[in-house]
Amino acid sequence: MVILSIIIAFLFSAPLSWAQNQPSAVEAADNRLALTPPMGWYPWNEFGQEPQNEKLIKEMVEAVVSSGLKEVGYTYIGPDEGICFSRDASGKLASNLARYPSGLRGLGDYIHKRGLKYALYTDAGTHTCSKAMPGTRDHEQEDMAAFAAWRADYLKVDWCNTKGQDVARTYTTLRDALYAAGRPIVFSLCSWGEGEPWKWGASVGNLWRTTGDICSPGKADWGNAMKIVAANEKLYQAAGPGHWNDPDMMIAGMDGLSEAQNRSFFSLWCMMAAPLMAGNDLRKMTPSTAQILTNLEAIGINQDPLGIQGRIVRRDGQVEIWAGKRLFDGSQAVLVFNPGVAPAQVQVAWPDIGFAKSTMLYVRDLWTHRTTGPHTGGITTTVAPNDVAFLRISRTSAFPVPPIIVADTYQVSLRGSGSSARKLEGTVTLKTNGSDELPLWKVQPRLPAWLSVAVTSNGKSQTLTNTVSTAGLKQGFYHALVRADNTEPVSGKPISALYYDVDLEITGGVDGRKGD
Numbered sequence: 001m002v003i004l005s006i007i008i009a010f011l012f013s014a015p016l017s018w019a020q021n022q023p024s025a026v027e028a029a030d031n032r033l034a035l036t037p038p039m040g041w042y043p044w045n046e047f048g049q050e051p052q053n054e055k056l057i058k059e060m061v062e063a064v065v066s067s068g069l070k071e072v073g074y075t076y077i078g079p080d081e082g083i084c085f086s087r088d089a090s091g092k093l094a095s096n097l098a099r100y101p102s103g104l105r106g107l108g109d110y111i112h113k114r115g116l117k118y119a120l121y122t123d124a125g126t127h128t129c130s131k132a133m134p135g136t137r138d139h140e141q142e143d144m145a146a147f148a149a150w151r152a153d154y155l156k157v158d159w160c161n162t163k164g165q166d167v168a169r170t171y172t173t174l175r176d177a178l179y180a181a182g183r184p185i186v187f188s189l190c191s192w193g194e195g196e197p198w199k200w201g202a203s204v205g206n207l208w209r210t211t212g213d214i215c216s217p218g219k220a221d222w223g224n225a226m227k228i229v230a231a232n233e234k235l236y237q238a239a240g241p242g243h244w245n246d247p248d249m250m251i252a253g254m255d256g257l258s259e260a261q262n263r264s265f266f267s268l269w270c271m272m273a274a275p276l277m278a279g280n281d282l283r284k285m286t287p288s289t290a291q292i293l294t295n296l297e298a299i300g301i302n303q304d305p306l307g308i309q310g311r312i313v314r315r316d317g318q319v320e321i322w323a324g325k326r327l328f329d330g331s332q333a334v335l336v337f338n339p340g341v342a343p344a345q346v347q348v349a350w351p352d353i354g355f356a357k358s359t360m361l362y363v364r365d366l367w368t369h370r371t372t373g374p375h376t377g378g379i380t381t382t383v384a385p386n387d388v389a390f391l392r393i394s395r396t397s398a399f400p401v402p403p404i405i406v407a408d409t410y411q412v413s414l415r416g417s418g419s420s421a422r423k424l425e426g427t428v429t430l431k432t433n434g435s436d437e438l439p440l441w442k443v444q445p446r447l448p449a450w451l452s453v454a455v456t457s458n459g460k461s462q463t464l465t466n467t468v469s470t471a472g473l474k475q476g477f478y479h480a481l482v483r484a485d486n487t488e489p490v491s492g493k494p495i496s497a498l499y500y501d502v503d504l505e506i507t508g509g510v511d512g513r514k515g516d
């Protein structure tokens with residue numbers, strides 16, 4: 001609770017409540033999603049369009065779970081431009097059943113049942129980049145309704161084939177269509193920096209690409225990644241809870257990068273508060289890559305609730321000293337990055353990072369997991385070529401990790417009969433892998449009459465028990481979206497918000513009528 005009080009002391013002002021989740025066009029994209037940078041896995045960097053299909057995505061879902069990525073917060077997963085749908089003669093989107101035999105709703109259900117969230121992709125123009133899929137142009141409302149019906153939780157909207165369209169206006173139209181579709185969906189803008197979305201994106205989407213693609217599929221490109229870092233670094237003032245600069249999916253763990261480069265890449269993405277969308281093949285990850293991608297102490301910097309993007313505060317020859325990233329407990333993240341070809345010895349002086357020289361500070365090395373100190377004045381570190389020293393610097397020797405929330409499932413499916421009144425139960429368990437317990441999740445009161453939800457706590461894990469009474473229900477399918485907030489008990493300020501689906505099938509009604 002001590003840590004939570006500290007979190008609260010620094011948290012941003014409360015966004016709109018869920019009750020106001022359909023803001024007018026002029027209000028912010030304040031869907032209370034992505035309060036910390038989204039984490040997940042996306043196929044494009046490794047696979048391009050091939051072989052994106054249901055089998056690949058399901059294998060990757062299993063790999064997210066078995067590799068430990070899920071445990072440290074990787075959540076969003078789904079096909080990128082994976083030739084997922086076409087437009088039928090009536091203008092409606094239809095799943096590509098040849099590639100996704102369960103349909104796009106079926107794939108979403110699979111992902112939700114594994115406690116992960118579903119990411120889908122489309123384009124703001126007439127077609128997607130390869131022209132293999134239709135874009136949303138002139139179909140904004142119906143397409144967003146389709147993504148909501150497929151139960152997407154995250155939507156990336158690309159910018160190909162948009163001749164004559166204004167970037168800000170187009171994405172604003174899509175935002176409004178998403179709100180109208182009624183499902184809270186993380187909105188990912190992908191205009192590669194066109195239209196300077198960092199200037200207006202915070203009121204339209206949750207994240208926006210700041211640059212062109214980081215690589216062509218299957219070809220990790222360290223040099224290009226470094227150019228992207230340079231461009232993205234300058235935009236640090238635009239990032240914050242719910243609205244992030246997106247320097248693209250990660251290439252860490254792809255062929256062609258050394259272990260030091262993987263470590264540096266991941267540290268830079270953590271320091272820039274960038275979305276952590278892994279892009280490597282998780283089914284054949286080396287132990288070293290797995291260790292890098294699941295370093296909870298590094299992830300804690302990325303997932304810090306203050307949401308500050310770090311920046312370069314000083315250069316020493318080629319070496320970059322990144323700081324300016326104050327964390328929820330008052331500590332500071334510092335990254336010393338050596339892009340050169342020879343080892344470099346560098347001093348990080350306390351005034352570089354905003355402390356007086358005489359301050360006694362502890363230093364936590366986020367890669368060796370060792371704490372030293374207290375030191376005064378600064379510290380000197382030697383960094384190998386293409387490697388980093390990733391540090392956390394604090395007045396105390398405690399280095400708490402912020403909340404990292406992991407769910408056992410995001411979908412409860414119940415089946416019963418309406419003719420004999422019964423109670424059915426399904427649970428969702430939410431735990432945090434952060435250092436401290438969370439306050440009780442608070443379930444939003446607007447539930448349908450057939451459903452009630454009770455929350456019980458067991459230390460760092462809480463169970464949401466969903467109880468359905470079938471009495472009097474007609475035959476048919478019922479659905480509820482349960483929203484829960486985690487807020488600081490006194491001020492009511494948000495720590496996190498989530499939602500999950502409850503599906504109920506009633507096989508025989510009291511009077512044989514169909515349900516809603």
Ligand code: GLA
Nearest residue numbers: 044080081129130158190213
């Ligand atoms: C663009 C995007 C990529 C990827 C491809 C798909 O290039 O920037 O991230 O989604 O389209 O075609």
